[in-house]
Amino acid sequence: MKAELEQIRREAEQVLASVSNLQDLTNFRVEYLGKKGKLTQILRGMGSLPPEERPKIGQLANEIRAYIEGEIEKKKKVLEEEALNQRLKAETIDVTMPGRRHHRGKLHPLSIVLNEIKDIFLGMGFEIAEGPEVEWDYYNFEALNIPKNHPARDTQDTFYITENILLRTHTSPTQIRVMERQKPPIKIIVPGRVYRSDAVDATHSPIFHQVEGLVIDKNITMGDLRGVLDVFAKELFGPQTRTRFRPHHFPFTEPSAEMDVSCTTCGGEGCRVCSYTGWIEILGAGMVHPKVLKYGGIDPEQYSGFAFGMGLDRITNLKYGIDDIRLLFENDIRFLEQF
Amino acid sequence: MLVPLKWLKEYVKIDVPVHELAYHLTMTGTKVEGITKQGEGISNVVVGRICDIHPHPNADKLVVCIVDVGDRKLQIVTGASNVKEGQLVPVALDGATLPGGYRITVTSLRGVESYGMLCSGEELGLTEEDYPGAEVDGILILQEEYPLGMDIKEALGLDDEVLEFEITSNRPDCLSVIGIAREAAVALSSTFNPPRIEVKRGVGDVNVEARVVVEAPDLCPRYCARVVKDVKIAPSPRWMQRRLAAAGVRPINNIVDITNYVMLEMGHPMHAFDLDKVAGRTIVVRRARDGEKLVTLDDKERLLTSDMLVIADVEKAIGLAGVMGGANTEITDETRNILLESALFDRGCIRKTAKALGIRSEASLRFEKGLDIHNAMAALDRAAQLIQQLGVGTVVEGVIDVCHGSLEKRVLEIPYKRVNDLLGINLSADEMADILRKLEFKVDVKGEYMEIEVPSFRQDIEGVADIAEEVARIYGYNNIPMTLMEGTISRGKKTRKQKLIDKVKDVLVGTGLYEVVTYSFTSPRVYESIGITDPQLIPKTVKILNPLGEDQSIMRTTLIPSLLEVLSHNYNRGIERCQIFEIGTAFLPKSLPLEDLPEEKPLLTIAEYGPDVDYYDLKGKVEVLLEELGLLDEAEFVPHVHPTFHPGRTALLKLEGKEIGILGEIHPKVAQNYQIEERVLVAELQLDILLSLAKEERKYRPLPKYPAVERDLAVVVKKEVLAAQVESCIKELGGQLLEKVKLFDVYEGAQIPQGYKSLAYSLSYRAADRTLTDEEVNSLHDSIVKGLEQKLGARLR
Numbered sequence A: 001m002k003a004e005l006e007q008i009r010r011e012a013e014q015v016l017a018s019v020s021n022l023q024d025l026t027n028f029r030v031e032y033l034g035k036k037g038k039l040t041q042i043l044r045g046m047g048s049l050p051p052e053e054r055p056k057i058g059q060l061a062n063e064i065r066a067y068i069e070g071e072i073e074k075k076k077k078v079l080e081e082e083a084l085n086q087r088l089k090a091e092t093i094d095v096t097m098p099g100r101r102h103h104r105g106k107l108h109p110l111s112i113v114l115n116e117i118k119d120i121f122l123g124m125g126f127e128i129a130e131g132p133e134v135e136w137d138y139y140n141f142e143a144l145n146i147p148k149n150h151p152a153r154d155t156q157d158t159f160y161i162t163e164n165i166l167l168r169t170h171t172s173p174t175q176i177r178v179m180e181r182q183k184p185p186i187k188i189i190v191p192g193r194v195y196r197s198d199a200v201d202a203t204h205s206p207i208f209h210q211v212e213g214l215v216i217d218k219n220i221t222m223g224d225l226r227g228v229l230d231v232f233a234k235e236l237f238g239p240q241t242r243t244r245f246r247p248h249h250f251p252f253t254e255p256s257a258e259m260d261v262s263c264t265t266c267g268g269e270g271c272r273v274c275s276y277t278g279w280i281e282i283l284g285a286g287m288v289h290p291k292v293l294k295y296g297g298i299d300p301e302q303y304s305g306f307a308f309g310m311g312l313d314r315i316t317n318l319k320y321g322i323d324d325i326r327l328l329f330e331n332d333i334r335f336l337e338q339f
Numbered sequence B: 001m002l003v004p005l006k007w008l009k010e011y012v013k014i015d016v017p018v019h020e021l022a023y024h025l026t027m028t029g030t031k032v033e034g035i036t037k038q039g040e041g042i043s044n045v046v047v048g049r050i051c052d053i054h055p056h057p058n059a060d061k062l063v064v065c066i067v068d069v070g071d072r073k074l075q076i077v078t079g080a081s082n083v084k085e086g087q088l089v090p091v092a093l094d095g096a097t098l099p100g101g102y103r104i105t106v107t108s109l110r111g112v113e114s115y116g117m118l119c120s121g122e123e124l125g126l127t128e129e130d131y132p133g134a135e136v137d138g139i140l141i142l143q144e145e146y147p148l149g150m151d152i153k154e155a156l157g158l159d160d161e162v163l164e165f166e167i168t169s170n171r172p173d174c175l176s177v178i179g180i181a182r183e184a185a186v187a188l189s190s191t192f193n194p195p196r197i198e199v200k201r202g203v204g205d206v207n208v209e210a211r212v213v214v215e216a217p218d219l220c221p222r223y224c225a226r227v228v229k230d231v232k233i234a235p236s237p238r239w240m241q242r243r244l245a246a247a248g249v250r251p252i253n254n255i256v257d258i259t260n261y262v263m264l265e266m267g268h269p270m271h272a273f274d275l276d277k278v279a280g281r282t283i284v285v286r287r288a289r290d291g292e293k294l295v296t297l298d299d300k301e302r303l304l305t306s307d308m309l310v311i312a313d314v315e316k317a318i319g320l321a322g323v324m325g326g327a328n329t330e331i332t333d334e335t336r337n338i339l340l341e342s343a344l345f346d347r348g349c350i351r352k353t354a355k356a357l358g359i360r361s362e363a364s365l366r367f368e369k370g371l372d373i374h375n376a377m378a379a380l381d382r383a384a385q386l387i388q389q390l391g392v393g394t395v396v397e398g399v400i401d402v403c404h405g406s407l408e409k410r411v412l413e414i415p416y417k418r419v420n421d422l423l424g425i426n427l428s429a430d431e432m433a434d435i436l437r438k439l440e441f442k443v444d445v446k447g448e449y450m451e452i453e454v455p456s457f458r459q460d461i462e463g464v465a466d467i468a469e470e471v472a473r474i475y476g477y478n479n480i481p482m483t484l485m486e487g488t489i490s491r492g493k494k495t496r497k498q499k500l501i502d503k504v505k506d507v508l509v510g511t512g513l514y515e516v517v518t519y520s521f522t523s524p525r526v527y528e529s530i531g532i533t534d535p536q537l538i539p540k541t542v543k544i545l546n547p548l549g550e551d552q553s554i555m556r557t558t559l560i561p562s563l564l565e566v567l568s569h570n571y572n573r574g575i576e577r578c579q580i581f582e583i584g585t586a587f588l589p590k591s592l593p594l595e596d597l598p599e600e601k602p603l604l605t606i607a608e609y610g611p612d613v614d615y616y617d618l619k620g621k622v623e624v625l626l627e628e629l630g631l632l633d634e635a636e637f638v639p640h641v642h643p644t645f646h647p648g649r650t651a652l653l654k655l656e657g658k659e660i661g662i663l664g665e666i667h668p669k670v671a672q673n674y675q676i677e678e679r680v681l682v683a684e685l686q687l688d689i690l691l692s693l694a695k696e697e698r699k700y701r702p703l704p705k706y707p708a709v710e711r712d713l714a715v716v717v718k719k720e721v722l723a724a725q726v727e728s729c730i731k732e733l734g735g736q737l738l739e740k741v742k743l744f745d746v747y748e749g750a751q752i753p754q755g756y757k758s759l760a761y762s763l764s765y766r767a768a769d770r771t772l773t774d775e776e777v778n779s780l781h782d783s784i785v786k787g788l789e790q791k792l793g794a795r796l797r
C-alpha cells in the first residue's frame, strides 16, 4: 500500500507537469483528490491493513495529499498568471484610435474675453454694474455733457425710438445711473451691448459690445487711471505689453485720452495689423468731467474720478486674430468650436 | 483736415522729418491719421513737346508722335485723340513708373517702336482739383510753359507731403493751417510765425457802398463785411490752386479761392456776394420765413423754416447763413463788385439747419463747433490783404462791423494745486504757467492761484479740468507716474445674479451647447416666420424710428427667430449638428406709444438639431440645468399648444405654479420657413424668474446605513395617461419608504391592446433606521399596484 501511495505521488507529479490549463487542473484535482479520486480509492483499502500500520499509512496518505494540493496550488498560480497574461495580450487595443468624446459646447469668444476682463477688474476690487439698452436721451447724451445739437453727437450715429428714447450708443449712461444710486467710493465696470447706426462691414457692426469703467473717490488722479489701465493691459495681453496715452477729446471726460497698447502681433516692431506704427488703440478714457459728476449728484470739489470704455468685439478680434467682426454674429459652429 | 507740409512750414519752423512731426503732434493731442506724398509712385515722367504727329501705318486708332523732351526727341505711339502739335504733355520715359506700380518700357505697338508713353491725368493719379483737365478722357495737356525735360512732379507742384489730421470737435481752431502750426510750434518747441495781416488804405467808404442790418442778433453775434470794387474774375495763381487742391478744396476762381484759402489758413469761413445782385446793396441777417425758398450754390432748391438763419437783401434770401451761399448772388465771370462776409453765427442754429437740409459744408462744420469772435475780423482783413497782394480788385476803405457779441477776455482763476491733484503730478505754478503761455494763455501766478486769460480761439476752455488737460498734454501724458489708487480699498465681487448667470452658461456648455450672440433688433415679419399669424398673438414691439432697414426695425420680444436663423445658417452649410443657446434681452413696451423705457427681460433660449436630437434630449438638458439650480424636484412639464411648436411635442415648464417657459419640437412648417428639413428643438425660458427661484444652498444627507430593496413594476395604462401622473401616483402611495422611482421602459405594440401603453418602473424601497423585511415591501408594493388600478385604471402587466 505504501508503494501504491508512492506510485500515486510519482504519477501525480508527472500528470501535473503536463496540465496546461485551469480546467485540466480542476479535472486533475478531482481525479486524484476527489471523493472518487485515486488517493481516496487507495485509502478505502486501509481497512485491510493491520491496525498498527494504519497510522503510518494514514500519515503518509495525508502527506501525499498535502503535497499534491500544494503542487496544485502552485500550478494554479502559474496557470492563472499565464491565463491573465494571455487575456491581457488578447485585449491589446490600438491606443492611437480616436477617443469617445463627451460632447461639450463652448462659450462665445465674446464671453470668454469678457470673463477675462471681468476677472482682471474683480481682482482690482471693481464690481460689475448693468444698465438698460433702451435708454433716455438724457442719460446717453445730456447728462454726459453732450447737449442736443452738439457736434459730438455726429460721431455716434444714433437709433432713436422716440424723440427722447434711443438705443444707447455707449455704456457710459450707466455711469450716471450708478452715481445717482450710489455714493462714492464707486469702482465699477459696466459690460454691455451698444448700438450705432453704422452699415455693416468687416470692422463695423450696428450692434457691438463695450466695457465701461468708472472710479470715483477722493483724490483719484490721472496717474491712477494710467496705473489701473496699464495693469489691465498687461493682464489681458501679457506682461510684455506696453501702454501709451494720447490726448483726445470726449465730452464726458477732461482731460481725455486714448490708450494704445504695443502691437499684439509684432510686439511694437511694426506690421500690417498695427499699420506699421507698433501701436494699437484699444480704449478711450479720461478724468470724469466735473459737469458729469454734478449731473450724477456728486460734488466735483470733493471728489474726482476716472472713466474708460473699450470695444469688447475689437479686443476679442485682436486677441484671436479675427479679421471680420461679422463672424462674431454669424455663429457658424465651425467658428465657435475654435475657442 | 488736410494740411500740405509746405504751407504749414510757412508759419512754423520744422527741422524734423515729417513722421517725427506727426508723432509729436499726435502725442500732444493733434492726431495725425496719415501722411501722403504727392506724386508717390511717379518717376521718370517729364515735360515734353509734341513736334510732329503721323498716322500709324498699321492701325487707324493709333498715331505716332515725335516728342521733344529737351535733350532728345522720342518716337511715341499713342491712342489718344486729343493731342495736337505744339502741345506740352507729360511723357513717361523708358523705365518710368506710375502710381499703382506700373512700369513703362520701350515696346512695339502694331509694328512701330514706342520709346515711352504720353500720360493722362488719371494715369498720373491726378484729379481735376490737382490740375485742370486731369479728368479729361485723353492725354493731360499742360496749360502753362515749362522747360522741356522738367520732372513732371516739379512742374505740377506734386512734390509736397500732405498730413491728414483727426481734429476733435472741441478744437475748431485746429481746423486751420495756423491752428496746427501753433500746436506744432509747441509740440516741437519751435517758433510760430503767423502771417502778418495788413490791409493797405483803400478807396472810398464802405458805408457808402453797402449796409448791413442784423435782425437776429441772437443768432448772429457779429457780422463783418468789406467791399471790393472792380474785381477781375480769373483763375487764382497756380500756387494757391495747388495748396487748395492739396487740402482737398477745388479751385474755382480768384475770389472764391481767396475766401477758401483764408478759411483753410485761419479757420474762419467766409463768403463773397456779387454786390451788384444784392438788392438795395443791403445785407439783412434774419430768420427765414416758413416756406421761403432758396436755390443754393449747388443748384438745389431749399425749403426753409423759421428756425433757420438766412442772409438776405431787402427783397430775398441770398444765402443760408454759415451753411451755403445762394445761387442768385454767386460770383460769376461777370462779377465786378463784391461784398466779403466774415461773420459769427449761433452754433446750434447752424447745426440744426445743416442737419435739416442734409448739407455738410466746410463752413457749417466749423461754425457748429464754435468759432472765435475776434478771428472773424482778422480773417476778413486777411482776405482783403490777399486781394490787394494778388491785384484782384480795389478794396474799399473801411469795414462794416455789426457786433452784438462780447469781445471781452475770459479770465479763469485756477488753484494750481488742483491741477496737480487731478493729474497726480507735482509741478510748480511757474512750470504750469510756462506751458500755458506757450499755448497763448496769459498767466499771472498769484500765490495759490493762477489768473489765466483764455485766448479767444479756445472756446473749449471752461475750468480747472480743461486747464489740467492743457498742462498734461504738453507735460506729456506718459510722463504722469502710474499709481494704483492707494487708499481706495474695495472688495470686488459678483452679485448673486451675475454668479448664477455664469453658472447657467457653464452648465449649458457642459450639456453640449454652444453659446451664440445675435442681433437684438429684427424684422416685424419674424412672427409670421415662427407661425404666429393671429394678430392677437403678435406682441407689441419697440420700433426704431430710423432703422438700417425694415429687417432690423423692431426690438425683439423673443430670441427664437434669431436662433432659428443661426440653425438655418449652419444647416445650409451642411453642418450635421448645431446645438446652441443664447442669453439675451427681450424688449417689452409697457405702453404704446412708448412713454417710458420698455421692460428688458432676460431670456434663455436653446435651439438644436442633429442626429440624436429630440424632445427628450432637449428636456434632458433643461433638467440638468434645473437640477443644478436646485429646482428639478418641483419642476412641472405640462403639455402645451403654441403655433410655433409641434402640437403633440411641446410642454410648458412651471415652477411653483409660475410659467417659466416653453420647450418642444418646432412645428415642421416653421422649420420649413427656415429651410431646415430636420426636427428642430427649442426651449425659451424666462431667466429672471428662474434665477429668482434658484436654490443654491445644499445640505448633506447622511448616506444610507441599511440596504435598499429593489422591485420592478410594469403597468398598462391608456395612452393618454401621462408618465408624470403615474409617477406622482406611485410616489404618493409609496410614501416615506419609497426612495426612488425610475421609468426604464415604455412599450406599445404586440401584447398591448390598441390605445394602451406599458410603462415599466424600477422602484427602490429603503428605511433610514432598519432593514426592510420582504413582507413590508411586498405589502407596500401591492398597495401601489392597487392604487394605480383604482386611480389611473392601470393593469399590472
Ligand SMILES: [Zn+2]
Pocket: A263, A264, A265, A266, A267, A268, A269, A270, A271, A272, A273, A274, A275, A276, A278, A279
Ligand atoms: Zn504690429
